[in-house]
Amino acid sequence: MNTAARMESSSERGRIQLSQVTADLLKEAGLARWIIPRSIMVFVKGKGEMQTSWLRKSSRTTDRKATDQTAEMEALEEGTDSEESSLRASEEDNDFLGIEGMNKTGRLVEWNVEVLTSLLEQVVGSRGGASNHIETLSDAENRIGTGGKTVLEEFTPIIQLKRFDGEELRRRGGRASTNIEDEVKSQLRSYISSISQMYPDNDFHNFEHASHVTASVKKLLARIVNVDQGNCLGAGSRFESMDLVDLAGHSFGITSDPLTQFAVVFSAIIHDVDHPGVTNAQLVKENARCAQIYKKSVAEQKSVDIAWDMLMSDEYAALRACIYQTEEDLQRFRQLVVNTVMATDIVDKELQALRKARWETAFSNINSAGESLDDGTESEDRKATIVIEHLIQASDVSHTMQHWHIYKKWNERFFMECYGAYKEGRADSDPSTNWYKGEIGFFDFYVIPLARKLQSCGVFGVSSHEYLNYAIANREEWIREGEALVQHYLVKFKEQKAHLVAPPEQSLSTSFRRYRTTKEWS
Numbered sequence: 001m002n003t004a005a006r007m008e009s010s011s012e013r014g015r016i017q018l019s020q021v022t023a024d025l026l027k028e029a030g031l032a033r034w035i036i037p038r039s040i041m042v043f044v045k046g047k048g049e050m051q052t053s054w055l056r057k058s059s060r061t062t063d064r065k066a067t068d069q070t071a072e073m074e075a076l077e078e079g080t081d082s083e084e085s086s087l088r089a090s091e092e093d094n095d096f097l098g099i100e101g102m103n104k105t106g107r108l109v110e111w112n113v114e115v116l117t118s119l120l121e122q123v124v125g126s127r128g129g130a131s132n133h134i135e136t137l138s139d140a141e142n143r144i145g146t147g148g149k150t151v152l153e154e155f156t157p158i159i160q161l162k163r164f165d166g167e168e169l170r171r172r173g174g175r176a177s178t179n180i181e182d183e184v185k186s187q188l189r190s191y192i193s194s195i196s197q198m199y200p201d202n203d204f205h206n207f208e209h210a211s212h213v214t215a216s217v218k219k220l221l222a223r224i225v226n227v228d229q230g231n232c233l234g235a236g237s238r239f240e241s242m243d244l245v246d247l248a249g250h251s252f253g254i255t256s257d258p259l260t261q262f263a264v265v266f267s268a269i270i271h272d273v274d275h276p277g278v279t280n281a282q283l284v285k286e287n288a289r290c291a292q293i294y295k296k297s298v299a300e301q302k303s304v305d306i307a308w309d310m311l312m313s314d315e316y317a318a319l320r321a322c323i324y325q326t327e328e329d330l331q332r333f334r335q336l337v338v339n340t341v342m343a344t345d346i347v348d349k350e351l352q353a354l355r356k357a358r359w360e361t362a363f364s365n366i367n368s369a370g371e372s373l374d375d376g377t378e379s380e381d382r383k384a385t386i387v388i389e390h391l392i393q394a395s396d397v398s399h400t401m402q403h404w405h406i407y408k409k410w411n412e413r414f415f416m417e418c419y420g421a422y423k424e425g426r427a428d429s430d431p432s433t434n435w436y437k438g439e440i441g442f443f444d445f446y447v448i449p450l451a452r453k454l455q456s457c458g459v460f461g462v463s464s465h466e467y468l469n470y471a472i473a474n475r476e477e478w479i480r481e482g483e484a485l486v487q488h489y490l491v492k493f494k495e496q497k498a499h500l501v502a503p504p505e506q507s508l509s510t511s512f513r514r515y516r517t518t519k520e521w522s
Contacts, residue, residue, distance in 0.1 A: 216395035
C-alpha cells in the first residue's frame with residue numbers, strides 16, 4: 001500500500017501504473033499481454049528508481065463471438081467455469097490482445113503464444129539466462145526419430161526429471177523473470193500459427209479443442225503449484241510459509257523444472273495436429289498410409305512426427321535454443337512430448353491396461369494420510385511420469401469435468417464429427433443409436449475414475465475436487481437431458497447438411513505447405 005501511494009506521483013491521468021512485483025504476478029498468471037513496460041525508470045520516494053509498467057487499456061468491440069472461447073479459457077484458468085463468468089469476461093476483456101479485427105484462430109494463436117512465452121522465460125531463467133546457439137546439438141537432433149523406431153516405441157515408463165538442489169530453488173524463487181528475445185517470440189508465433197493451420201476444420205478435433213486442452217493443462221499445472229495455498233513460484237508471493245523446495249517434493253519434481261511444464265503445455269497444443277476426424281481403428285481398416293507406418297496409436301504418433309519435424313527446421317533454431325541447451329535437456333524434452341501425446345490414446349485397451357498397472361505400481365505404497373512410503377529419485381520420477389499422463393488425459397476430456405454448458409457444447413461437437421464420419425461411410429455403426437448410453441458408460445468407466453485418480457494422488461489441490469464434482473453433476477444432468485439432446489443433435493446435423501457451404505480455401509503458411517507435400521500421411 002505504501003509503494004502504491006508513492007507511485008501515484010509518477011503516474012498519469014486515466015492510466016494504471018504497476019510495480020514490478022505486480023507485473024511479475026501477472027506474467028506468472030499468463031497475462032503478460034496486459035502489461036506495457038514503461039520506457040523510463042521512475043523515481044519513487046523512499047524506494048529510489050523503479051521499473052514500472054502500464055496496465056493495457058481494453059477497447060470494447062462488438063465482436064463477442066470471436067472472443068467467447070478466449071474468455072472461456074480465462075475463466076477456466078481462474079476456476080470459474082460458469083457461463084455467466086465467461087460472458088462477463090468476454091465483455092470486459094474483448095480486445096485484451098490489443099489486436100482488433102483478428103479472427104478466432106488468430107486470437108487463440110496469440111493466447112497460446114503468451115502461455116508458452118511465460119513458460120519459456122522460466123526455462124531460460126532456470127539456467128541463468130543462457131540461450132546460445134546450439135549447432136553442437138545438430139547431430140543429437142538428427143538422431144531423434146531415426147533407426148527404425150516409431151514414436152510409440154520411444155515411450156518409457158519412467159522419465160528422469162531434472163533435479164535442482166534446495167538452494168537453487170530458493171534463489172530462483174527470488175529471481176526476476178527473464179525476458180526472451182524478440183526473434184524467439186517471432187519464431188514461436190510463426191510455429192504456433194503454422195500448427196494451427198495443420199489442424200483440419202473438424203467439428204471436435206480442431207485447434208480450438210487443442211487450445212481448450214492447453215487451458216486445462218495450464219490450470220492443473222498452476223494448481224500443482226498452488227497446493228490450496230497460492231502460487232509460490234514467483235517473487236513477491238504472499239505465501240511465505242511454503243517454498244519451492246516443499247512444492248518440488250509435493251509434486252514429485254514436476255514444479256521444480258520449468259522445461260517439464262513447458263513440454264506438457266507444448267504437447268497439449270500439438271497433440272491432435274492433422275487429426276483425420278475418424279478413429280485409429282478406421283484408419284487401420286482403410287489401410288491408410290499413416291496406419292501402415294504406425295500400426296497403432298496412429299493419429300497420435302503422426303501428430304508428434306509432424307510437429308517435431310517442423311520444430312527441427314532451420315527457421316526455428318533460436319526457439320529451440322531457448323527450449324534446450326544440452327543434449328540431456330533435448331532428450332528429456334523429447335521424451336516428455338512422446339509420453340504426453342501418447343497418453344491421449346485412451347481407446348487402445350492394451351495401452352490403458354499398462355497405464356493402469358503403472359499407476360498402481362507408483363501409488364500402491366501410500367499410507368492413510370496420502371503420504372508415499374517409497375523413497376528415492378526413481379520412485380519420484382515414476383510418480384511424476386504417470387501423473388503427467390493422467391494430467392493430459394483429464395485435460396483432453398476436460399469438458400466432461402467443467403460446467404454443464406461447456407460439456408454440452410463439446411459433446412455436441414464430438415457427436416457431429418462422429419455422425420458425419422458415419423454418414424460419409426467412415427464408421428461401421430450409427431453413433432446416434434448408442435450415444436446416450438455410451439456417454440453414461442464413459443462417465444462411469446473413464447471420466448469419474450480418472451477424476452478420482454487426480455484426487456487420490458494428492459497433487460492437484462482443489463482442482464481434483466472441482467473436476468470430480470463437475471463430472472458427477474454432468475453425468476446426472478446427462479441422464480435427465482441426454483436423450484433429448486441426441487435428437488436435437490440429429491436435427492441440427494440435418495439442418496447444417498442442408499445449408500452446407502464449402503468453406504473458402506485458407507492461406508497456408510510455407511511450413512504447412514512443405515510438411516503437407518513432403519509427408520505422405522494418408
